[in-house]
Amino acid sequence: MRTQVGIVGAGPAGLLLAQLLHRAGIDSVVLEARSRSHIEGRIRAGLLEQGSVDTLVEAGVGARLMREGLAHDGLDLRFDGRSHRIDLHALTGRRVTIYGQQEAVKDMVAARLETGRPLHFEVEDVALHDIATDHPQITWSQDGVTREVHCDVIAGCDGFHGPSRAAMPPDILRVYERVYPFAWLGILAEAPPVSPELIYARHADGFALATMRSSQLSRLYLQCASDEDPALWPDARLWEALRTRLGAVNEGNILQKGVTAMRSFVAEPMRHGRLFLAGDAAHIVPPTGAKGMNLAVADVRVLAAALTGFFHRGETALMDRYSEICLKRIWKVQRFSWWMTALLHRFSDADPFEHRVQVAELDYLVHSEAARTALAEQYVGLPYDI
Known part of the structure; x- marks a missing residue:
């Protein structure tokens, strides 16, 4: 050819x-x-x-x-048991x-x-x-x-x-x-999303993310060990962990389950x-x-x-x-x-000082318009050079 x-x-x-x-x-x-x-x-x-x-x-x-x-037009950051909305569109005029x-x-x-x-x-x-x-x-x-x-x-x-x-x-x-010392255990479930926008959650047990693929399909993730065996996570354990970290979930039939490496x-x-x-x-x-x-x-x-x-x-x-x-x-x-x-994310070798710094940074982020704008500009996408 x-x-x-x-x-x-x-x-x-x-x-x-x-x-x-x-x-x-x-x-x-x-x-x-x-x-x-x-x-x-x-x-x-x-x-x-x-x-x-x-x-x-x-x-x-x-x-x-x-x-x-x-x-x-926005996303939620959840930590210390409370959710804080970042209005992407109001801050940047753009959306995802x-x-x-x-x-x-x-x-x-x-x-x-x-x-x-x-x-x-x-x-x-x-x-x-x-x-x-x-x-x-x-x-x-x-x-x-x-x-x-x-x-x-x-x-x-x-x-x-x-x-x-x-x-x-x-x-x-x-x-x-850089290879991170943890992974994500993800599922695709036949369940309406728990929120109309993404939820990024920091919890003492580890990170969680609630997103979706449609109005009836939820995509949910949990921080787990880098060598995690999905078989060790029966549905009941998964839903309980998601509920704990995200505050609430809509349960449904799990169509897919797998581990995503972090690199x-x-x-x-x-x-x-x-x-x-x-x-x-x-x-x-x-x-x-x-x-x-x-x-x-x-x-x-x-x-x-x-x-x-x-x-x-x-x-x-x-x-x-x-x-x-x-x-x-x-x-x-x-x-x-x-x-x-x-x-x-929760790092296994983090000490109490690092934990408090993470929480302080999140608190600063959600209460500072300048910090929210910096996050929003990068999240919706930087301008193209070409």
Whole structure:
């Protein structure tokens, strides 16, 4: 095959990039290791910044999002048994929207298939070649046949465990990482959300989060041990712990239960030769700040603009600055996600002094307009550089 952009990974980053490039008249081939049913059914992030919503609408994949997404103007911080609302919209003029990542993926898969351009599922043995040249290639196997695509650019959108980052020369790649000493035990339950907006709770027993996927589906999380076995949490124990930490819950049939690891990770640079990393291939944030998919969208906005300038006008300046521009935002978002995580979780080695400092910071936050504004500006999403 021959194409302009070879895209490895059909998650939000890869699919959105393919859509934006198609609308700019740039050809691409998308390769995905998983099945279509897997990527469309995997329950992941569900909170979109205002800028992410605007980008999906601009890309022509936001019609169902605008119909079914749940717009939120605020959130609740709960500590010491009391809830305090942060009015995001009043502080920033912007809001966030609840719309499951898997729903956005469904919309983008449908849009990709409608274009008739290649989207290959269940590919194996993906390998990147000659990325430092002007003519990189990708090879893979499918149905027992080895295939190859020649391209001008490769976009590595294949997540933390994909082959794209591994194709970068190890002597130029710098990795920054922090693994947190706890995890989240999450459930998806057939129950109306206990609150119309998200509740972030700090409790002596540990952090809890109440969010939703729809008006009838609740997504709930509990801080747990990093090696927690979900089997040790029967439904009755789960509901009791959630009720204790959140103050109240609406119980229902639990559809899914699983443990989410907590990690901060950044790989620099995000470009080598004609290979560009985007999304989880380059960075992971702890879910406390709800930034994972939003960072992927921000990366893709820059990359799509850079590739449009390159293919239409022969410009390379934005391609050369891609890593610099993206990392500037990534580190600000890492700081915010780290701060939210440190503020709301119970650390096993924390002493009473640290506990009181956490509570004092939360009390300052909810009673200071300046502090609330700083949180709100970052939560709804920082302005885009591109």
